[in-house]
Amino acid sequence: MISFLLSWIPLLVAILVAISKIKRKRVALPLIILAYVIAAIVLILVAHALPAYNEMIESGVGDPQLLAGEISVAIVTAMLRAIIDIPIAILVFFGVRKWRQKRA
Numbered sequence: 683m684i685s686f687l688l689s690w691i692p693l694l695v696a697i698l699v700a701i702s703k704i705k706r707k708r709v710a711l712p713l714i715i716l717a718y719v720i721a722a723i724v725l726i727l728v729a730h731a732l733p734a735y736n737e738m739i740e741s742g743v744g745d746p747q748l749l750a751g752e753i754s755v756a757i758v759t760a761m762l763r764a765i766i767d768i769p770i771a772i773l774v775f776f777g778v779r780k781w782r783q784k785r786a
Contacts, residue, residue: 691721692771700778714771722760730756 695717699710734752 692718692767693774696771696775697778700775700782710775711772714775715768718764718768718771722764726753726756726760 692714696714699713704710704713730752731749734749738749
């Protein structure tokens with residue numbers, strides 16, 4: 683559930699940046715990428731690392747391999763999702779921007 687909600691953050695930032703008065707692509711595109719990076723870091727920590735860490739605490743067994751495995755899965759997932767999410771967010775930015783220019 684958390685990962686689904688966090689995947690919408692770059693798209694929402696792209697829409698907000700396109701609606702705002704930011705007209706330079708040099709400013710807007712790094713904001714979209716930064717939003718994805720922040721969402722990916724939160725996803726890695728909240729959805730994967732913390733449950734694995736809590737499981738280690740509850741079981742009483744300090745297995746660092748479990749934590750490393752969960753984090754590595756989250757990092758690979760985030761990188762693969764970046765291939766899809768960032769271009770979609772950029773396309774949304776340009777689409778909303780073009781729609782807004784036609785409307786004005």
